[in-house]
Amino acid sequence: MRAALDTLETGFFETAVGPVMLTRSQQLERAGADPVVYLHSSGGETGADSVAPFLGLLAESFDVYAPMFPGFAGSSGLEQIDDMEDAVYHCLDVFERLGLTGGRVPHVVGLSLGGWMAAEIAWRHPESLRSLTIVSAPGIYVPGHPMGELFGRRFDELAEETFADQSHPVAAMMHQMATVTLAGAGAEIPFELIRPFFESMAAAAKLAWNPYFHNPKLPRRLGRVTAPTFVIAGRLDGLVPFQTSEAYARLIAGAELEIWDDCSHMIPLEQPARLAAKVAEHASRTAAAAG
Amino acid sequence: MRLFSFHLMPYPGLPPDYDGPAWITCPNEFFHPAVGMEIYNRYLDELILADELGFDGVCVNEHHQNAYGLMPSPNLMASILARETTSCRIAVVGNALPLYDPPTRVAEEYAMIDCISGGRLIAGMVVGGGPEYYSFSINPAEARSRFAEAHDLIIKAWTEPGPFEFIGKHYRIRYVNTWPRPLQRPHPEVWIPGAGSLETLEFVAKHRYAYMGIPYFHISVFERMFRLMRQACEHEGYEADPLQLGWLVPIFVAETDAEARERYEEHFWYFVKRLLPGISVSPPGYTSVRSLENIIKGGHTFAEFLDNWEQVVEGHYAIVGSPETVLEKLTENVERLGVGNLLGLFQLGTLPPEDTRRNLELFAAEVAPKLRKRFPGTERRAISGAVA
Secondary structure, three states: OHHHHOOEEEEEEEEOOEEEEEEEEOOOOOOOOEEEEEEOOOOOOOOOOOOHHHHHHHHOOEEEEEEOOOOOOOOOOHHHOOOHHHHHHHHHHHHHHOOOOHHHOOEEEEEOHHHHHHHHHHHHOHHHOOEEEEEOOOEOOOOOOOOOOOOOOOHHHHHHHHOOOOOOHHHHHHHHHHOOOHHHHHHHOOHHHHHHHHHHHHHHHHHHOOOOOEOOOHHHOHHHOOOOEEEEEEOOOOOOOHHHHHHHHHHOOOOEEEEEOOOOOOHHHHOHHHHHHHHHHHHHHHHHHHO | OEEEEEOOOOOOOOOOOOOOOOEOOOOHHHOOHHHHHHHHHHHHHHHHHHHHOOOOEEEEOOOOOEOOOOOOOHHHHHHHHHHHOOOOEEEEEEEEHHHOOOOHHHHHHHHHHHHHOOOOEEEEEEOOOHHHHHHOOOOHHHHHHHHHHHHHHHHHHHHOOOOEEEEOOOOEEEEEOOOOOOOOEOOOOEEEEEOOOHHHHHHHHHHOOEEEEOOOOOHHHHHHHHHHHHHHHHHOOOOOOHHHEEEEEEEEEOOOHHHHHHHHHHHHHHHHHHHOOOOOOOOOOOOOHHHHHHHHHHHOOOHHHOOOHHHHHHHOOOEEEOHHHHHHHHHHHHHHHOOOEEEEEOOOOOOOHHHHHHHHHHHHHHHHHHHHHHOOOOOOOOOOOEOO
């Protein structure tokens, strides 16, 4: 896996709303490698961090592009984005600037907020993606199974709700951060430590504060999606109930659904190999169907 | 020096075994309407008493879905005070502009209060507390821009002839034509409360309004906040008037220092340990990164984290003692902070009516005259908007 990590590089990329951070495969347009775009969650994971193993594995068979959304650490332009519609057109702008159109229309994989964003792209411009994989995504309000609170929560509580294994390095770090309180450490908290989290949440809030992580119109739009769709969720997800994924699968024609019993919310972080294999399998079936 | 009596109108009856926040999710089954009937009327009496005792003004404020302060509509209170008081200023500190849609509602209600009171309104405008963005589900990422736009709309409604069309990012109104208009011309004095957000300080300095420092921090945090405010005024090319600065602080006066602490301390702790928890929730996007960094510097001194009375005294979280002690400490801090408005909280937490009344009377008789003598020259002068 280490070799795979080394195949990624991260840098600035110019978009209509300003420069954003972009992680991508070092070698692009390799023979037989389709492009895949990864859209991150409210946690702002891309590049050389927690999600790198997953992206590295994808890079073995795909040209990987993982843009950091405006407002998330390093990416500018949030002031030009008010809502999910603006987000969709920002993503389409990124696709076009990366040349991911025509023969290079990408497979799109999104986690949580990014999965919802991918679905919003897919109904508006069905031709702009080759396949759709949405993981642990909110976006649909399912009566009786509302999404939990993300904003203003303690890190340790969020870790409990989003990781199946509390000893995962990111979960462990969240437990560690919860022990550092304003009262205890006060001025000694290095601001740079909390800054990325603060910025991520502010950017996510702009898209998802109200309506809270859903688009009331989405259920009656999803019938427009034509991309082969794979929906996946963890039964242990304490933040976004897996019933939301069931709703996606019901509303998108021909969608495949898998609920993984031993998984929680952060599947790309906790199950990178298993998920990367699924994405590859889904993509190859898509290619076979198209071919 | 202008002296104000500020009332939060707290709920004194949270169950002893409840240890959750007093905000957002504090169960409203804890609110007993019979208690509400008693305390609303009592608290109004306490503000009316301040007018009778010669305070320059009384202050009310707006908070929602909490036990800390029971004024979701401070304008209802201010309209009562407009009739029940005779000469004091009525400072609404303030209306949380982003919670009003359209915000011309604020222009209308403030104009009504100003007319009814004979031009005694101080028009406070505030972004709203962090908890309110949860309680109203208003996007905190838009808090600052909504506030700024609502402010512009209100001032325009008061100062430019209607009807006119207003086209903003958040508010689009085809016919703005506010009836009534305020009595004070061009408009009532504007106060903006804040907790150290740099954008707010710069906004206040730019418009030459008054900045009211939100309390419950160590005195050094206020020093820093007012220093930043003076710098912001300098940046705008003028020297801050002391009347542009207000210090809000709990005050309790009794015959002796020992008696004051004896009568006051438990009520202070109810306030700090029961009513403050939850107030400092900061929803995502509500504060800019640079302001958050600034606010966090003083965050660990927030009163909620206090453990003992010695810390209260050392940090000047509350000014408590004999008339001599209170005068001495207020003088020291007013000098240190350079403020021209002192906003005293004379009732706090569970402080009962008889103690509140005695506190106000002793302050008015023994402390206020000497404070005024020590800090002369700023009585009842308005800083923006001429008094009618």
